[in-house]
Structures are given as C-alpha cells and as structure tokens.
Amino acid sequence: MTRQELDAVLARLGLDVPEAERDQIAANAHYAEAMAALVKKPRWVGAEPAHTVAFPEK
Amino acid sequence: MVPDYLTIAEAAKLIETKELSPVELVESRLARIEKLDGQLHSFIRVLPDAALAAAKTAESEIVAGRYKGPMHGIPIGLKDIYETKGVPTTGHSKVMQDHVPAADAYSVTKLRDAGSVVMGKLATHEFAFGGPSFDLPWPPACNPWDTTRFTGGSSSGTGASVPAGLVLCGTGSDTGGSIRGPAAYCGLAGIKPSYGLISRRGILPLAFSLDHAGPMAWTAEDCAIMLQAMAGHDPEDPASASPPIPDYRKALTGDVKGLRIGLIRHFYTTDNEANPATCDAIDAAAKKFEDMGASVREITLSPLAEWAACGVLIMMTEAYAIHEANLRTRFTDFGEIFRDRMVLAGLWTAADYVQALRRRRELVDELDGAMAGLDLVMTAAAPTEAPKIDEVPKFAVLDRPSLTMPFNVTGSPAMSVCCGFTDTGLPLSFQIVGKRFADATVLRAADAYERATPWRERRPSL
Numbered sequence: 358m359t360r361q362e363l364d365a366v367l368a369r370l371g372l373d374v375p376e377a378e379r380d381q382i383a384a385n386a387h388y389a390e391a392m393a394a395l396v397k398k399p400r401w402v403g404a405e406p407a408h409t410v411a412f413p414e415k
Numbered sequence: 416m417v418p419d420y421l422t423i424a425e426a427a428k429l430i431e432t433k434e435l436s437p438v439e440l441v442e443s444r445l446a447r448i449e450k451l452d453g454q455l456h457s458f459i460r461v462l463p464d465a466a467l468a469a470a471k472t473a474e475s476e477i478v479a480g481r482y483k484g485p486m487h488g489i490p491i492g493l494k495d496i497y498e499t500k501g502v503p504t505t506g507h508s509k510v511m512q513d514h515v516p517a518a519d520a521y522s523v524t525k526l527r528d529a530g531s532v533v534m535g536k537l538a539t540h541e542f543a544f545g546g547p548s549f550d551l552p553w554p555p556a557c558n559p560w561d562t563t564r565f566t567g568g569s570s571s572g573t574g575a576s577v578p579a580g581l582v583l584c585g586t587g588s589d590t591g592g593s594i595r596g597p598a599a600y601c602g603l604a605g606i607k608p609s610y611g612l613i614s615r616r617g618i619l620p621l622a623f624s625l626d627h628a629g630p631m632a633w634t635a636e637d638c639a640i641m642l643q644a645m646a647g648h649d650p651e652d653p654a655s656a657s658p659p660i661p662d663y664r665k666a667l668t669g670d671v672k673g674l675r676i677g678l679i680r681h682f683y684t685t686d687n688e689a690n691p692a693t694c695d696a697i698d699a700a701a702k703k704f705e706d707m708g709a710s711v712r713e714i715t716l717s718p719l720a721e722w723a724a725c726g727v728l729i730m731m732t733e734a735y736a737i738h739e740a741n742l743r744t745r746f747t748d749f750g751e752i753f754r755d756r757m758v759l760a761g762l763w764t765a766a767d768y769v770q771a772l773r774r775r776r777e778l779v780d781e782l783d784g785a786m787a788g789l790d791l792v793m794t795a796a797a798p799t800e801a802p803k804i805d806e807v808p809k810f811a812v813l814d815r816p817s818l819t820m821p822f823n824v825t826g827s828p829a830m831s832v833c834c835g836f837t838d839t840g841l842p843l844s845f846q847i848v849g850k851r852f853a854d855a856t857v858l859r860a861a862d863a864y865e866r867a868t869p870w871r872e873r874r875p876s877l
Contacts, residue, residue: 358762373746374754374758388813392723392727393764393770396721396767396770396771396773400777404777406772407773
C-alpha cells in the first residue's frame with residue numbers, strides 16, 4: 358500500500374494518525390491484504406457464515 | 416511461616432483444616448508483592464485494605480464452620496479488563512484510566528461468592544491487544560524467569576504474578592491466545608475454556624465472538640478448581656452456554672489410558688516453525704502420553720496461516736468497531752502498538768469480515784471432522800521460549816501465524832502445559848485441545864502429564 362493510498366483510507370476512516378507512524382503502517386498493510394486474500398476461498402454462493410444462527414423459539 | 420509458593424490445592428487443604436489462616440496467607444502475598452513486584456510490574460493496582468478485609472471475613476466464616484470450598488480464602492489477581500466494583504478497571508489504557516465500574520463482572524462475583532480474596536488488578540496489554548507497550552500509564556509486566564523477557568500477552572500480569580507466588584491464581588482472557596501465550600512463556604497452566612462456558616459479562620471486550628474468560632494457575636488441578644468457581648450459564652451474556660457443569664477436580668483421575676490424541680505437527684514444524692528445543696520438548700511430551708497409555712497419531716489440517724487469517728481478521732475488525740469512536744476522537748491517547756494495529760483493521764471491508772465468517776464455519780467443521788475419531792489434539796502453544804521484551808515486533812500478531820488462534824476460531828477448550836525448560840531456564844510448553852465442552856478431558860490429560868513429570872517443582876528464582 359502506498360502512503361497516498363493509506364492517507365486516503367485514513368481520511369475516510371476519520372483517524373488522525375501521526376505522520377511518524379504512517380510509513381510503517383503502510384509498509385505493514387500487506388499483512389492485512391494477505392489475510393483478506395486467505396479467507397476468500399472459492400465457495401458456493403449459499404455458503405453460510407458462522408454467525409447465522411436460529412433465534413430462540415421462546 | 417507461610418511458604419513462598421503454594422498451589423490452590425495445597426493452600427485449600429491447610430485453610431480447611433485451619434492450619435493456615437486466610438489472613439496469614441494474604442499478608443504473606445502482600446509482603447511478596449512488595450518485595451518483588453518492583454521488578455515484575457505484574458500489578459497496576461494492589462488493594463491491600465480490601466484484600467485483608469476479605470481475608471478476615473473468610474477467616475471468620477471458616478472458623479464459624481461455613482467453609483465454602485477450595486477457593487475460600489485464596490488470594491487471586493484480576494486481569495485489569497475484569498470490571499471490579501468501585502475499583503478502576505482501565506484496560507491498562509489512558510483511554511479508560513478513570514473508569515470505575517458500579518458492579519463486578521459476573522465471573523468476579525462468582526469468584527467472590529466462592530470465597531476468593533481479590534488482591535488487585537493485574538497488568539494486561541492495552542485492551543487485551545496492544546503490547547508489550549512502554550507508552551501507557553503503567554509499564555508492561557516482566558517475565559519472572561528472566562525480567563528482560565516478554566511475559567506473552569495479553570494476560571501478562573497474571574502470567575508474571577502466579578509463577579512468582581504473588582497470587583495463587585489469576586483471571587485471564589483469550590481472544591487469540593492471551594491466556595495460553597503467557598502461560599507458555601511464563602511456565603504456568605492456563606486454559607481457554609470452551610466458548611460460552613464462562614460469562615463474558617463485565618469483561619472489557621476485544622472481540623465479541625472470540626473472547627473467552629479463563630483461569631491461570633500453577634497446575635491443571637488449580638485451573639480445574641478455579642474453573643469450577645467461574646463456569647456456568649449467565650442469562651445476560653448472549654453467548655453464554657448452558658452445558659451441564661461436571662466436577663472438574665473429580666475428573667482428574669490421573670488416567671489417560673485409551674485417550675486418542677491427534678498431533679498437529681505441521682503447525683509448528685512447517686507453518687510456524689518452532690525452534691529445536693520446543694520441538695524436542697513437544698515430542699517428549701507426546702511420548703510421555705503414549706507411555707501413560709494414550710495413543711498419539713499425526714493429523715493434518717488446513718495450513719495454520721488460514722486459521723490465523725480467519726481469526727485475526729474477525730478479531731481485529733470486531734475490536735475496531737468496539738473502539739472506533741475513541742480512535743476517531745482521541746487516537747493518540749491509545750498506545751502506539753494498539754492504535755497502529757487498529758489502523759490495519761480499518762483497511763478491511765465489511766465483505767472481508769463476512770468472508771472470514773464463512774471461512775470460520777468451514778474451519779469449525781474441519782476440526783470437528785478431524786476430531787471425530789479423537790479425544791484431543793495436541794500442538795505447540797508457542798514456537799519458542801519467551802523472547803526479549805524489547806524485541807517483540809509491533810505487528811507481531813500479523814507477521815507469524817498464531818498457534819493458538821485456531822482454537823478461538825472453533826471455540827474449543829485449549830490449554831497450555833509446561834513441558835520443560837531451555838538450557839537457560841526458560842519454560843517450554845505444548846498445547847492440548849479438546850472437543851467443545853469436554854474441558855474436563857483437557858484438564859485430565861494436562862493433570863496426568865504434570866503428575867508424571869517434574870516441571871511443576873521448578874519455580875523462578877527471584
């Protein structure tokens with residue numbers, strides 16, 4: 358992730374991140390990207406997430 | 416003269432027979448805290464007056480014949496995310512340094528009802544996630560085996576105080592490994608129970624769907640005693656389960672004959688390579704289980720990175736949502752580690768979070784399937800002994816896949832068990848995991864292993 362891309366994201370999120378921390382965050386953003394990629398397995402459109410549960414009947 | 420080191424089981428025996436007064440025991444721990452905690456920084460707040468008052472109450476009750484059980488009169492520490500009535504519960508953060516709850520967390524009430532004596536509030540990583548941090552109102556806890564080393568986190572204060580004998584046990588929480596990590600690095604016993612077994616009510620959340628409360632103590636038996644006091648349905652915790660609660664201590668028969676254990680070796684030999692000392696120690700532990708009559712066979716699961724990605728993405732996005740308002744309005748009041756990790760959480764999208772939840776269902780089914788013919792699985796709790804505290808990377812939770820996170824994803828009971836020491840005297844550990852709500856089996860295996868090995872005899876020299 359470039360600094361410019363990070364700065365745009367931070368503006369959208371409304372986070373006032375000190376300048377001194379931004380380069381390091383941008384340099385480590387690849388971890389977040391890699392993790393997102395790992396959870397995007399090919400799956401059937403109907404594959405349920407873990408949080409769809411039945412409501413109690415009473 | 417009260418010994419420097421006592422387990423809950425040992426102290427309970429002496430207290431029940433009135434050979435040891437809870438007041439003497441608490442006084443001895445307060446003296447020990449005074450003597451040693453300047454090096455360890457395990458407490459952020461000691462409560463001597465309240466502790467002595469509670470000890471005197473316990474003593475009166477016991478003398479009057481109203482003994483409540485093995486937690487009666489036992490000095491405990493509370494990780495400073497457990498709300499404690501009338502006492503600041505800060506999350507080890509400037510952001511909540513003035514937060515004084517009006518009520519105890521549900522599990523704290525249960526511990527007090529069992530007669531426990533609260534000694535104070537223990538250090539934690541900031542909001543159970545950001546640490547070890549040196550820019551917070553209180554310093555990070557230090558490892559009692561070598562005070563230049565990391566305790567592990569986030570239950571860092573509990574990890575430091577129990578082996579040092581400052582308390583006999585303490586509460587922890589575990590969202591991705593925060594009980595098992597410090598238990599591994601500090602050589603104590605710590606169990607992340609089944610999700611929903613202990614109420615999360617009144618515990619500052621990190622991630623709602625991954626948070627587990629749990630006991631940390633010197634032995635598996637002590638964990639069983641503490642779990643007995645903490646476990647049970649809470650109608651006000653939406654995730655609270657209602658399984659029958661067995662007698663965890665009675666389940667400690669010492670017998671593991673016939674237990675079927677699956678060893679997830681690739682987790683720590685390929686996926687997150689452990690050092691030779693750790694691998695050798697786990698191999699020896701697996702052999703010990705076989706010698707005791709269990710069967711051990713290797714099993715293969717999805718790569719550890721997939722489990723870690725699923726859990727970390729869920730954990731960090733839920734944490735971001737919890738802290739979003741404060742992150743926007745007072746970003747630099749958080750410590751740098753916590754706040755910068757949260758920025759990475761903000762990069763993920765809502766779709767990423769849902770995909771992680773879909774992956775979670777798949778992984779839960781995968782472990783359940785793998786355990787169909789097994790009673791337990793076993794793997795590493797940490798890839799090495801405790802590192803130097805100033806060498807823990809800022810984004811540590813992201814750079815190597817977590818050995819503990821898989822069992823937060825699945826909600827399985829999982830325990831860190833000390834299985835030896837390095838040449839330089841630092842603890843090594845393995846992790847033992849059971850089927851959901853078979854916490855008693857996990858404790859039984861850990862206890863049997865402890866009884867068959869000498870590791871519980873060794874304490875840090877402070």
